[in-house]
Amino acid sequence: MIDISNRDFTRLVTFIKHNYGINLANKRQLIMGRLSPMLSRLGYANFTDYIDYIITTEHKSDIDQLLNRLTTNYTFFMREVNHFDYFKDTVLPQLVANKKDRTLSIWSAGCSSGQEPYTLSMLMKEYLGSDFDKWDTRILATDISMNALSLAAKGIYSEDALKDMPNGFKSRYFRPLTNKTDYQVINEIRENVIFRTFNLMDPIRFKRPFDVIFCRNVMIYFDKDTKEDLCRRFYNATYPGGYLFIGHSENLTNKDLPYEHIMPSAYRKPLR
Incomplete structure (x- = not known):
């Protein structure tokens, strides 16, 4: 050494x-x-x-x-599943009922090898059904690692990696590859995710605010000040009433942060 x-x-x-x-x-x-x-x-x-x-x-x-x-680009499908359940059962119905422009603006920040944004896209497809194509549901998925993004864009995962997916998701949203051991996310779901390199220390200057930001198990590498600064920038980049999901091992403890705490590791920007 x-x-x-x-x-x-x-x-x-x-x-x-x-x-x-x-x-x-x-x-x-x-x-x-x-x-x-x-x-x-x-x-x-x-x-x-x-x-x-x-x-x-x-x-x-x-x-x-x-x-x-x-760092460790480690993630898996349905990680911290209660967040996905809340997104499906509460966040999506709320957004769909109130978004007149039929645009859902969602950011997977620190997306690693893509399991999180693909799952979110599948959940939106499940909820919207035949109306899926009538909505702009494209998800922005960013990571600092080009290597992770390259893997994510291919959307190829082992059969074992899909073992925790909800019933029917494997048959509906993945196609088996010729090696018979790997599966690829279907085109409709892959094309609904936009992968981009992005450093979370850079200014957040996207075209529109976000309805939901997932940034889970990324801030474990940040100190308290860096984490709180990033969350303030997330807050400013979110629509009123929008959500922030962070990892279960991460906490926002600064009482000055204006988010409302709604469930473990999940926060909401007040409507006013």
Whole structure:
């Protein structure tokens, strides 16, 4: 394992925190353990030369490789299923009843390999039925990792990955591939999700506010101030009455945040 000096550790932690919000201040052993094999493979004998390169490079793929090593793009279908139940049983009926322009504006922020936005799209298809094509239901799905987004856009998952899907979803929304072990999300659902790279530290300047934002199990890497700043920007990018869902291991504890707490890890922007 390649050792990292105090100076280089501080430089790397500061660079990642400033640019990507990820707090690695207490992750010295993780950094050495996960990056040392990569540095050796790339021909670096020490962290100094690698960090000199990484903080100046314009090659997004190299940053992507670094972040993939230091974070875990782990997710699965129907993770924290109570959020999906609430979305299906409460949020969707409410939005459909009140959205006169027939547009549902939903953002899956930190979508990883795509299970979350695809599930949301399937739930909208289930609820709207034959009216699905009459609504603009396209979901914005973003992640900082190009590698994760590339996998997500393909929409290919193992048969075992679909074991927790609701009854009938596998037959309706996936098609078996020729290898007979993998399944791909059908075109109608894949085309309803727009995948984009986006750094959550950047200003949120999309064309319209969102009715619902899912940002789950992303802020576990952020410190308190970074998390609260992001949630304020989410709040400003949400329609009155809109929702924010975060991971069960994450909490909004600052009483100054104006969201209403509606259920575990779920919040709503007041109508007024």
